[in-house]
Amino acid sequence: MxxxxxxxxxxxxxxxxxxxxxxxxxxxxxxxxxxxxxxxxxxxxxxxxxxxxxxxxxxxxxxPAPFCSFKAERDIYQMQTLKRLEHLRELAHATAKNWVSEGKYSEAVPAAQLVLRCAIDIYGPEALELVPAYLLLAEVSIGLGSLSQAENCLSQAEWMVRKNPGCSRTVLHLLHRTLGRLCSAKEDYSSALLHFANDVYYSSEEFGLDSLVTAGGYFLMANVFMKQEKTDISNSLYEEVTRTWHAHLSQLMESYSQKEHESAQYFGECDFLISIQMNQSKAR
Incomplete structure (x- = not known):
């Protein structure tokens, strides 16, 4: 190899x-x-x-790019390369997130690093589009217990956000969620709650109060309150998360049942038409 x-x-x-x-x-x-x-x-x-x-x-x-004497050919080649880089970035990001979801942070490191390199190649070293890559690396570093490395990544992300005051609420919610995780890992629970509150605010603005994304912020806040032994508050937040997930899963089941019913009805109609055609064939 x-x-x-x-x-x-x-x-x-x-x-x-x-x-x-x-x-x-x-x-x-x-x-x-x-x-x-x-x-x-x-x-x-x-x-x-x-x-x-x-x-x-x-x-x-x-x-290395082949020699092209015409600008149009060079532009086409560059466009194709950018598309491949974007595909590579998306694939690496999905892979890194899968490793993180499994708690395998060491395995996630190379994939997360590749996400950042691709983003730099596509957008440049100071673009706002690099923020998700830095946040992903920070999340991986927190999982590994490398809090100083996570701080470095988050400093880069914060600097880019401050340079672009008009950035999306999605970016802001992700930034505050990762900052909250870092503060929680450092046992700075007051700062963690502040960041998670901002996370909930921006995610509810972008996705709605009843979204699973917003519920994730409530869940992280509940974890902090649990660490502070404020069980009444944490339990109320856990109940809110449970309610949101129950509503979401109920909606999914209802949608699935409806599609299953429509599918059964469709196949029933097909069987009926086939039987008619068979009877007509026999009559002939």
Whole structure:
């Protein structure tokens, strides 16, 4: 899966860096040959996290662009590359979130790092669109207990949000939710509750009071109150979360039952028509 990097095979003034730690690389992936690592440990970590899924896609993205004498051809190639990068970013983001949902934060790190690199390549190093990538890395760092790393990521995210006062409520709710998680991990419960309150405010503005997204903010607030041994408040918030989920699941079941009924009715009508056709055929 990996082989040594030969410096003489690379163009002058180019350095191959490790995909994980950005230190000088000594190995490269034998499949795509455009991804490099400092050692086998980082190569294996990247493969297990995300690279196995995106190895072939990396070839078309990282292979140097062919010479094009016409600007129109260069523009088309650049547009295709951006589309591939966006697809890669979405795939890496979904993969990282899956690892996080399973509580496998170490496995999520390479995928989350790839999300940030793709976002930088697409939007530039100071764009507001980088905020979700930094928040994802912060969430992973909190899960690993690397709170200083999480603070660095959140500082970058906050700085970008402050530079863009007109950013969406979705971004603001995600920012405050992640800040609340960091404060909770640091046992700064007062600050955590403040951030979770802002999270609930922005998520309710964007998605509605009865949305599952808003319920997530209530749930996190309830956890903090539980840690403070304020069980009356936490229980009331848990009840609100339960009510929201019950309503959501009931609606899903009702929709499913209705579709199942419509499907059964449809197939019943089909059987009826088929029987008519068969009887007509026999009559002939």
């Amino acid at each position: 990996s082989e040594a990097v030969f410096p003489l095979a690379n163009p002058k003034q180019t350095k191959k860096l490790c995909e994980i730690c950005q230190k000088p690389a000594h190995l490269q992936c034998t499949r795509c040959r455009v991804t490099f690592y400092c050692d086998v440990t980082h190569q294996q970590a990247d493969w297990n996290s995300i690279h196995e899924k995106v190895c072939e896609l990396m070839i078309s993205i990282r292979t």
